[in-house]
Amino acid sequence: MIYCLEDDSSIRDLMIYTLTAAGFEAAGFAESTAFWEAVRTRMPQLVLLDIMLPKEDGLTVLKKLRSDARTRNIPVIMATARGSEYDRVIGLDLGADDYLSKPFGMMEMVSRIKAVLRRSGNAMQNTVLEYGPIRMDPPRRTVSVNGEEIILTLKEYELLHVFLEHPGIVFTRDQLLSLVWDISYAGETRTVDVHIGTLRTKLKEAGELIRTVRGVGYRLESI
Numbered sequence: 001m002i003y004c005l006e007d008d009s010s011i012r013d014l015m016i017y018t019l020t021a022a023g024f025e026a027a028g029f030a031e032s033t034a035f036w037e038a039v040r041t042r043m044p045q046l047v048l049l050d051i052m053l054p055k056e057d058g059l060t061v062l063k064k065l066r067s068d069a070r071t072r073n074i075p076v077i078m079a080t081a082r083g084s085e086y087d088r089v090i091g092l093d094l095g096a097d098d099y100l101s102k103p104f105g106m107m108e109m110v111s112r113i114k115a116v117l118r119r120s121g122n123a124m125q126n127t128v129l130e131y132g133p134i135r136m137d138p139p140r141r142t143v144s145v146n147g148e149e150i151i152l153t154l155k156e157y158e159l160l161h162v163f164l165e166h167p168g169i170v171f172t173r174d175q176l177l178s179l180v181w182d183i184s185y186a187g188e189t190r191t192v193d194v195h196i197g198t199l200r201t202k203l204k205e206a207g208e209l210i211r212t213v214r215g216v217g218y219r220l221e222s223i
Contacts, residue, residue, distance in 0.1 A: 002113065003044040004028040005035050005061065006079065007053050015048065018106040024113070032056040039071065043169055046113060046120075048100075050079045051091070059090060066095040070167060070222075073127070075120040077112055079104070129164040131220065133206045136164055145206045155180055156199045159192075163210060163220035172217040192218075 002024050006012040012028040019026035029035040031054050038044075047065070051058035058078060065071045078091040078099040091099055097116045100109060129136040133146045143150045143160065152160065158180045162171065171179075173192045181191070196218055200207030209221045 001042060001044045002026045002046050002048065003035060003038060004048045005032065005053065005058070006048070006050045007031060008050075014106065015109065018110060019113075022110045030054075032061050035061070040168075043071070043166055044074060046075045046077065046117060048077050048079065048109070048113075049096075052081070059094060062091065062094050062096060073120070075116045077116060129161070131164050131167060132209060134160075134164065134203065134209070136161065145203055150202050152199065152202060153195075155195050156202065159195055159199055160203075163218075167220045168222040170213050170216055170219040176217065 002019055004012055004015045004019075004026060006015065006028065007030050009030065012030070016026045016028045027038060029038065033055065049058045049061060053061070062076055062078070065074060065076060072095075075097045076095070078096045079102055080091065080099055081102055097120065098112055100112060127138065129138070135144045136142070138161070141157070143152055143157065159176065162176065162179055176192045196210060200210055203210075211219055211221045213219055
């Protein structure tokens, strides 16, 4: 999911149309209130963020994203007025991953998004993930709870990695099968339930953070 925070409705609609046509799931917002509500419900893969916005400007939104542990690693591409070098420098200093100068072409936008997602995906593979008492160290491929190392199978590890990267997000059993076992896996969704059960047991008290969402799937409970 890509979120576009842009107050110009014609530009926003074109961005959403282009992203959808390029195979992305996307949602647009005219101001920050609706954007923050959406973030609380579902974390985006990437945010396209205009600087000039009503109420909260884009730089303020970026500061908030980077100051919150749940959102600080979400890639952000800033949209700035052409020739506004100051805004670009400030945005990059605050943690923006890239910028687009208005007016920009839609194909350039898609290209920049794909490049940033590739870079962030590679970075996340080597980023230590900590959530409550759980600590995952991907470079060493270790997991610990309250400092005690936990031995997981490959699939248990990959399931936990999905949850730690997306706390608070609900995943259906089919989505977890696709993400962890790959889309061609021919097993039944019961396989997910079995692995979630053993993962919870191994995580001990931290296993309670993995919640069942009745009729839907599972999520890592927000702290």
